[in-house]
Amino acid sequence: MNAVASPPLAEVLHYAAEAWQHFRAGRSLDRALAAALADRPDLRPAVQDATYKAVRHLAASERLVELLAARPPAAEVAALLAVALAQLQTDNYAEYAVVDQAVSSARNSLPTRGAAGFVNALLRNFLRQRATLLSELQLNDTVRYNLPHWWIERLQRAYPTDWTSVAEHQRQPPPLVLRVNVSRLPTERYLANLNAAGMDATRVGEQAVWLHDARPVAAIPGFSEGEVSVQDAGAQLAAVWLDARAGMQVLDACAAPGGKTAHLAELGATVTALEIDAIRAMRIEENLRRGGLTAHLITGDALRPESWQSQIEDLAKTETGAALFDRILVDAPCTASGIVRRHPDIPWLRRSADVAQLTKVQRELLHALWPLLKVGGRLLYAVCSLFPEEGREQVDRFVGRHCEARLVPLPAAQLLPTAARAPAWQSGLPTLHDGFFYALLEKTG
Numbered sequence: 001m002n003a004v005a006s007p008p009l010a011e012v013l014h015y016a017a018e019a020w021q022h023f024r025a026g027r028s029l030d031r032a033l034a035a036a037l038a039d040r041p042d043l044r045p046a047v048q049d050a051t052y053k054a055v056r057h058l059a060a061s062e063r064l065v066e067l068l069a070a071r072p073p074a075a076e077v078a079a080l081l082a083v084a085l086a087q088l089q090t091d092n093y094a095e096y097a098v099v100d101q102a103v104s105s106a107r108n109s110l111p112t113r114g115a116a117g118f119v120n121a122l123l124r125n126f127l128r129q130r131a132t133l134l135s136e137l138q139l140n141d142t143v144r145y146n147l148p149h150w151w152i153e154r155l156q157r158a159y160p161t162d163w164t165s166v167a168e169h170q171r172q173p174p175p176l177v178l179r180v181n182v183s184r185l186p187t188e189r190y191l192a193n194l195n196a197a198g199m200d201a202t203r204v205g206e207q208a209v210w211l212h213d214a215r216p217v218a219a220i221p222g223f224s225e226g227e228v229s230v231q232d233a234g235a236q237l238a239a240v241w242l243d244a245r246a247g248m249q250v251l252d253a254c255a256a257p258g259g260k261t262a263h264l265a266e267l268g269a270t271v272t273a274l275e276i277d278a279i280r281a282m283r284i285e286e287n288l289r290r291g292g293l294t295a296h297l298i299t300g301d302a303l304r305p306e307s308w309q310s311q312i313e314d315l316a317k318t319e320t321g322a323a324l325f326d327r328i329l330v331d332a333p334c335t336a337s338g339i340v341r342r343h344p345d346i347p348w349l350r351r352s353a354d355v356a357q358l359t360k361v362q363r364e365l366l367h368a369l370w371p372l373l374k375v376g377g378r379l380l381y382a383v384c385s386l387f388p389e390e391g392r393e394q395v396d397r398f399v400g401r402h403c404e405a406r407l408v409p410l411p412a413a414q415l416l417p418t419a420a421r422a423p424a425w426q427s428g429l430p431t432l433h434d435g436f437f438y439a440l441l442e443k444t445g
Helices: 009-024 029-036 041-056 058-068 075-090 095-107 110-137 141-145 149-158 163-171 187-196 237-242 259-266 278-291 352-372 392-401
Strands: 176-180 201-203 208-211 228-230 249-253 270-275 296-299 325-331 373-383 405-408 436-443
Touching: 009 029, 009 041, 009 075, 009 095, 029 041, 041 058, 041 075, 058 075, 058 110, 058 141, 075 095, 075 110, 095 110, 141 149, 141 163, 149 163, 149 352, 187 201, 187 208, 228 259, 228 278, 237 259, 237 325, 237 373, 237 436, 249 259, 249 352, 259 270, 259 278, 259 325, 270 278, 278 296, 325 352, 352 373, 352 392, 373 392, 392 405, 392 436
Parallel strands: 249 270, 249 325, 270 296, 325 373
Antiparallel strands: 176 208, 176 228, 201 208, 373 436, 405 436
16 A cells, blocks of 8 residues: 655645644634644644644744844744744754745745745754754743743642643653543453554553554554543543442533543443533544443533433432432533643633633532532542642532532542653553542532
8 A cells, every 4th residue: 555645844834834823813723723724634634743843832933033033023924933943843854854845835825925035044043053042942931841931830839849740741742542441341451452463552540551652543453443442541530430330320511522421331321411512512422423332412501400401311300300410520621731731732822810710610510510419429520630729729619618518538639740651550540641630529418
């Protein structure tokens, strides 16, 4: 079979620069790439790779342009420089090739055509001073960790002894971690299958396998058959710690994209998956279908249970008509400060004020969903965040206001990101994961 030819680098840089402009205008990377590649979806893999690299070097590249340009360039030119400088900092291509193709990209586009000479001069100037410039820039924490100053300050306050390792881990590309569907085959057998196929992999959790070499999901053995799903090992703890079992009625609030919903269904629970976004809800259905799983899917607002409860059948009801669940998973909207290596755009799209706004939503979610839990039932509150306001402080406030809420001990509450050099898992907590906070609450009366 003939290998698919790589697209010209000049073309990749052009579309990556377009995506960059959408991103710097406030769009997420996914939306920015979709907008830039509306007419060229075939370029998605290469352009996505270049754009993600650019975002992982955002602070350094933008500072380099400030230092090397006499005045700020036009937005289109600044975008092209950002993606080209990222390539020069990562050594993916020969230096001469990056400069040549960046200049070609500039010449081939009307908004940048007049700046081709400027692009050439700035990139060559960077290469002449590369070692000195990058060494000096590393003295600036914002550049070194590619994080806004306010974000770094929050990490420093929360983790005075660990914040540098957290930031270092999140600078790295994310590891590809799979969740084995143990209703189909044991984790060890799947790991043995990978090893037999010559694929390097390490078991990093009860059902978690780290595939050392990233690849498209279609090329992952067993993915299409529903034997495995892509899910961080830390995220896999949600279904396990909720202790959902066969015969239990479980509500998965804020359920998209459906990884946790599918995991709960694999464990035999009867799951109601709630999602406010109808388009994102389709992702849940896709995940369930691939695994041959079922759940009751509802499009509705978790903050307004009265608007969707009538869609739930076969659940015990209170005198007021509220549906009661044995288990509730509240995977709440948050800053996503624990999953930056998977979403490097997050720190640059968030603002410090967003933390307070999101904690308000989380508080309202807990208040709205707590009445739907049976006495003796358990609610797992989860956020992929490192900020205490969204985690420990949020739960402490809730328990202080609800005398009938008992905090059930867990093996860990706040998980900090770990490096992709994890030892093989033997037992206990996963050895490779992103940042998460969990709290398990039991209703005592």
